Amino acid sequence: MRPGSLKDPEIAELFNKHDPEKIFEDLREIGHGSFGAVYYAKCNLTPEIVAIKKMSYMGKQSMEKWQDILKEIRFLRQLNHPNTIEYKGCYLHENTAWLVMEYCVGSASDIIEVHKRPLKEDEISAICDGVLRGLSYLHSLGRIHR
Structure with a gap:
């Protein structure tokens, strides 16, 4: 199966089906690394401010990048503790995974x-x-x- 394919129901259920560009606005880069970049954003559906980690799964080693994204989503979904980041969901847009998480201030x-x-x-x-x-x-x- 190619990176980004949602034909497998177990993979498809990891992702929200909506267009993240319609849900989040005012994206401002607040960090970056080899994985991609992290953005501050406002959610249009709630009054929340969130952090969005954008990770591309195209280019060299695209299957490895895709597997890393799936692994990170599965890991974040299982976290439930006041001293860890709250995972909000993930979206796919233009060959990029948008991992949405709690925005931590300070x-x-x-x-x-x-x-x-x-x-x-x-x-x-x-x-x-x-x-x-x-x-x-x-x-x-x-x-x-x-």
């Missing part, structure tokens, strides 16, 4: 930049506690975070 570096001071010990402790709770949850699923 990284530790954002906090330092806004307050113009080093973090206090109790603030560092709270951040570490949340990170370690999320990591422990992932480990309980037999997963690691790289």
Whole structure:
């Protein structure tokens, strides 16, 4: 089966059938890497702000890219913990998967930049506690975070 094919019902059920360009607006790139790019976006159906990870599955190694996308969707769908990202769904558009996730505001570096001071010990402790709770949850699923 070719990358992007939804003929297999088990694969088709992983994706929303609607056009994501009609659902999300005001896309602004907030990060990128070898996988693709991550965008800030507004959802037209709800008042939510989301993060959208766009991953192309065309070009060299397209089948490998497609398998990586399917693996990531299956992984994200099983997460259910307050210290992990909430997965909202995935769409296909122009040979690109749009993985829609909760948008997280305020990284530790954002906090330092806004307050113009080093973090206090109790603030560092709270951040570490949340990170370690999320990591422990992932480990309980037999997963690691790289």
